[in-house]
């Protein structure tokens with residue numbers, strides 16, 4: 001609670017300082033200074049119900065998204081597709097005040113919420129789609145499970161017919177609840193197959209008395225279907241690559257496999273060659289660039305905050321991460337380039353290559369796969385895999 005209060009105070013102080021800076025005309029000056037830099041906005045999901053309250057770093061409400069677009073249009077930004085912007089940027093021919101809108105992952109709500117809003121305004125966007133859950137329709141296990149824990153009023157529950165090594169009573173709130181929840185997620189992702197994960201999700205929802213059918217019917221945590229991708233691709237939404245299982249391995253062969261599978265699935269749907277990429281969960285490193293180039297990738301977007309100039313590496317494009325918990329002033333400070341100039345000044349003063357100070361946008365984005373999938377091991381050494389390549393059934397579990 002104390003940490004939560006201090007976060008609110010810090011945010012209020014930051015907003016007060018930004019208000020003062022804007023009043024002094026610094027936003028206006030910043031926009032002129034940075035007008036030749038490319039702004040790339042980054043979004044993820046768009047809430048249909050209360051998802052923006054559940055994960056404000058991942059989902060944004062339609063109302064706030066429209067306000068953002070109002071602000072962008074009021075500033076007179078020139079909005080263009082990523083491919084055009086990147087090409088102009090590298091040739092030094094970028095129009096002043098250019099801006100790109102990117103959306104990561106390919107949630108169904110992009111088609112339901114964002115696409116009609118963008119279409120009404122004639123705004124192009126680039127959508128990076130991860131394909132596993134497009135192929136295997138259904139809610140993304142780890143996000144849906146987290147939502148059940150967040151949504152319930154029950155402090156604990158029991159799972160019937162669960163394997164013997166798991167605690168009989170599972171807590172849902174506080175640190176212990178978080179611990180139990182992640183153990184369940186690890187279990188589902190490392191041991192179960194997709195059918196097993198669905199069954200587990202059903203058991204948890206029933207135990208917590210939450211209407212999973214409603215969540216499934218509204219596709220709150222589903223990705224797009226092929227026909228929806230096709231429709232958007234034909235209407236100013238540029239579909240691009242985001243790996244098959246939303247993970248960014250280190251080994252060359254595994255990177256190739258993720259991109260090849262992603263491409264093999266998406267290209268027949270959209271009908272064009274895909275050359276633009278977005279690092280899942282922002283996992284970007286220079287060592288991966290040669291492999292990306294071999295895969296025919298021309299640009300790659302990161303989750304690193306900032307603006308882009310002709311000197312920016314095209315395989316490490318910076319973005320402005322916009323989300324529900326970014327205040328209107330914080331958004332405006334990023335949009336005008338004020339924060340970029342502030343970050344540059346801080347870098348010069350401290351000698352550190354900081355991109356998150358003093359505006360720490362929480363990189364919750366995409367943690368639904370990568371956070372655990374690559375780096376962690378279970379207690380007994382079972383590797384955690386990505387979105388859904390688990391093996392076996394609950395009855396075959398040896399250890400968690």
Ligand SMILES: [Zn+2]
Pocket residue numbers: 104105242246279280281365366
């Ligand atoms: Zn992602």
